[in-house]
Amino acid sequence: MTETLLEIADELYALPPGEFTAARDARAKELKGTDLAAPVKALKKPGIAAWVVNLLVRREAGQVDQLLNVGAALREAQAAMSAGELRTLTKQRRQVTAAVTQMARQHAAEAGHKVTQAVADQVEATLTAAMVDADCGRAVRSGLLVGPLQTTGVDPIGEAALATALAVPEALGFSATAREAPEPGPPDLRVVPDPDAADKARAAAEERRDQAAASYDEAHGAHADAVADVDRLSARSLQLQAELDELRRRVADLESELDEVDDELGDAEDVRDEAAAALRTATAERDAAQAALDKIR
Template identity: 65%
Template sequence: MAADVPTDLLSIADELYGLPLPEFTPARDARAKALKGTPLAAQVKALRKPSTAAWVVNLLVRRDTEQVEQVLTVGAALREAQAAMSAEELRALSRQRRQLTAAVTTGARRIAREEGTKVTQAVADQVEATLTAAMVDERCGLALRSGMLTAALASTGLDPADVEAAVAVPDALGFAAPSRDAEPPARPDLRVVPDPEADTKALAAATEALEEAEAAVEEAAAAHGETTSAVEELEARSLQLQAEIAELRSKIDELESSAEETDDELSEAEDARAETESELAAATRARDAAAAALAKLRG
């Protein structure tokens, strides 16, 4: 086996889940066949083909790693900050989070289209749900970043998600799929064929290609503008919440200090009360004795 061919399950899975979707099964079976007679053969053969939504997310992780890292970073900051939010603030946070995941999903659909796969709205909804799960649940974020999802994720952040069932191998959690550029298009088989309309056809093809490229640029620019706006809003909100949390922590420290001082004063007051109770009891006994002596003399 060539020295540059991966020979451990995690590396093999990373390679397979980064392939175009139609190539997954034949590549997996070929790799399992090449490993026949080794313990890895059965493990590779058992790797599940990703769903279309999972494949789109895996592609996004590799082709737009920076955007995915932003989603995970903002998600982590918001998870830490949301404990101090009011109901109204939580609703605003949910809207901002939806804006971000919707914008990133638009980018994921564009990348998939560049790979020759048209993403339906149903698949796009699953992609967006996976991005949301990664923002609200840390383990879902780890599964997303692995680039080895076999199924879409869903989580509200309240109950733990079954992420192990959605990744190719258990070791994928904690693995970060490397960034990969798009594969260059295959070089066509050029043949010299006389064509009197060649120049006209070439001009028409070039014009159409330019129009498609300009449309793609506009779409990408719009998606980038949406994601940038959403990230900026969420970053500002995160900073505001961090400041509010710091202020509350400072207030808690002051209240704890006041509580300690009050406890000390209370202890001293209780000691003084005990001392005065003892003095009152002694004075009462002395008075009663004096009254009894006076009564005896008069009697």
């Protein structure tokens, strides 16, 4: 059976970044003389963030589907204007994207690629876009991203942005084939003396120390950013609470003043009604007196 472009792309985008170009070119060479040779050769190598998301989709299809289901529920709640459910699902969206992003980083690390914070931010933005925009969700589920996605959900992402982020336009609606992490190979039981073992061990320890220091610096920076966000939002919350309290006091004052005005209005209406009655009586008396005078004349 002849393979389709999507099937070939599904296979290629499951590969590590370092193997993609050679494998793509080899497949294009195998297909030389067919209609698929040029489209396969034109497949772009995915960026690191896109590769991490593609890897996640293949390793954790169930988790990705759960993320997309939460996104669909969130969009439905937004359309129905259910405020309580909207708050709950928005909080759940943030929790899910953060958790799944961390899961994606772990899979990338197991595949031999350390994910920087900048790349992790792109991964999380892509997952968030998949939740708030249905087309982004379909693009992510395809496992054929070549670039990250980003959208606020206010407006559709647009065909141009999707086309830039996808390997092939037909990827929308395609689901990546699930793939298990490769099993580690059998251990090499041969014992070969290594004269440089001590130097290698020291170099490995130094590298581990440097990596740990870099991880610490990254974690420290992330913590500082999070603390700053909490401080900023706490200050804003206090400000809004103060403004809300002032508005409540103003409403109470206005309600009290309204009650007083209503009482005065009632009294004024009574006085008006009495004056109107007196006016009618005086009018009648005046007309009667005029009539009597006219009769005498």
